[in-house]
Amino acid sequence: MCNVDDEFFVLIRPIPGGVDLLLSDAAAALDYDIAADVLDLLRADAPDEDDDEVWPEGNLSILSDIGLPEGELLVIIEEVDLYPDEQLEMIAQRCGFGEQFAGVLEKLDQ
Template identity: 55%
Template structure:
């Protein structure tokens, strides 16, 4: 995927939809180790989870996610809020990550976004594959 997917939700959706796969397609987007998005395109519409809604104050992709989710949150409310998730906690439940487990991972606010995504990968059984992809990206 191109670097543009880290700044544009619509670009992420488009690139994910263009992937050919026999199974479920979803993207785990780590934005500056500050927050992450889970993006899962489907025929009925894209399912989303934003790990930290307060990131919308500083990141356009987070603001775009809140808009897509129809989250009616005033910027003033975000200014004073502790980090909180917004979106579909069940986004990956049918493929191995129960809502309760994802909720526990999101509650670990002392972890960086990449560490939370690593936990998701371990829970879903693809931690080694994710590590291999990340190693290739760092070269």
């Protein structure tokens, strides 16, 4: 789980033969190299500069086997009033490691 500048997040999960990826906002590739790199790895087209819509790119079922179905993850991503760290906290809670996630964030804030 990677929160980038409180603008978007990336989920990275090892799988046999590589990694599974999800970029919460494909339009972030216009401003952030890491987002553009994720799109490259996903072999997805970069958005046009006129795009200001938020849409995810990658595997929305990346966490379905640990308790977060694709539809619920999409609802969290589409909640644009939340910061990415808040979205990641919701994801962690739904997947059953919310306390551990909060503990890590607390240590980082110290």
